[in-house]
Amino acid sequence: MLEPEQAPRQESGVIGWLRHNLFGSIFDSVLTILALLFLIALLPPIFEWLFVNATWSGADRSVCATVAQGGTQPDGWSGACWAYVGDYFQQFMYGTYPMDQRWRPSLVAALFVILLAPLLIPKVPHKGWNALALFVVFPIIAAILLLGGVFGLPFVETAMWGGLMVTLIISFVGIAVSLPFGILLALGRRSKMPVIKMLCVAFIELIRGVPLITVLFMASVMLPLFLPAGWTIDKLLRALVGVSIFASAYMAEVIRGGLQAVPKGQYEGADSLGLSYWQKMRLVVMPQAIKLVIPGIVNTFIGMFKDTSLVSIISMYDLLGIVKKSFSDPTWVSPVTSLTGLVFAGTVFWLFCFGMSRYSGFMERHLDTGHKR
Known part of the structure; x- marks a missing residue:
């Protein structure tokens, strides 16, 4: 018996993937080229507005406004105000x-993630007890923590x-x-x-x-x-x-x-x-x-x-x-x-x-x- 030969390069690897998914026919190739041109025209200005020209720190509106608008940015500037x-x-x-009580909703969020994660993973056992804790016990604990008024927690x-x-x-x-x-x-x-x-x-x-x-x-x-x-x-x-x-x-x-x-x-x-x-x-x-x-x-x-x-x-x-x-x-x-x-x-x-x-x-x-x- 002859040893199996490797698949042709145009049918495997990156080239094969591109051929089958993006350039499988003339119509697919045209659509791929148009999509790439659209992304090239759209993504750079968005990326520039979101990150390159964005303002990341500051105390008030002056850092996010141009000089003509009463700020410190040069005229014609445009970027996100993070x-x-x-x-x-x-x-x-x-x-x-x-402010001094925001640890309570943060604790509730942490408990929610801890109880939800095992329920979403199929291989973790004891799903029944996990569901009981998440849908019965957790809402009671969350209500007590968020509302307060008991156990010394301010309402x-x-x-x-x-x-x-x-x-x-x-x-x-x-x-x-x-x-x-x-x-x-x-x-x-x-x-x-x-x-x-x-x-x-x-x-x-x-x-x-x-x-x-x-x-x-x-x-x-x-x-x-x-x-x-x-x-x-x-x-x-x-x-x-x-x-x-x-x-x-x-x-x-x-x-x-x-x-x-x-x-x-x-x-x-x-x-x-x-x-x-x-x-x-x-x-x-x-x-x-x-x-x-x-x-x-x-x-x-x-x-x-x-x-x-x-x-x-x-x-x-x-x-x-x-x-x-x-x-x-x-x-x-x-x-x-x-x-x-x-x-x-x-x-x-x-x-x-x-x-x-x-x-x-x-x-x-x-x-x-x-x-x-």
């Missing part, structure tokens, strides 16, 4: 949370919370609540009991038929009108309820799509084993349905994470709200301040959303055991 971001960074993260009202902290709190609660409630709503919509099915369909269609800003407005303005005199509900709690209800309705439809994609034979096989309805759903049907709709679930999570910026309608300031609020500070008013703040907020949102998207892809590949070619 000095402003550095000055406001603490507020972007914590809002107006007291900090939620009106002082803001920035990325509020964005993450609303997102975490929305995700933790919407998934189980969405599953129950999806099961209820497919139920054979007319009353249960009608109630679930009415809830889903009602919530999906109105924008989130309307739900938040109703939770903030209309809900207190139905409470007894003297009763009130915290603004943050209203936002949590509104976002959770809204996300649950969308999650229900995503889960229902997964349930409909599970072959009928799986239902019949579970029935033939004598499993009860809840055993059939928990052990056979639901794991397959959730695996099939991971992209839809993560897409809902990403949309909800970005929609937290709408809580400004009820005077809660998340990351984007704090950034926009800082534009009115005369100390840092300049032509590039607002754009720099929006770029910073957009980058933070993108990092979180991209991270969720990449983890979604990882889980799809990890769980794709029954459909591999």
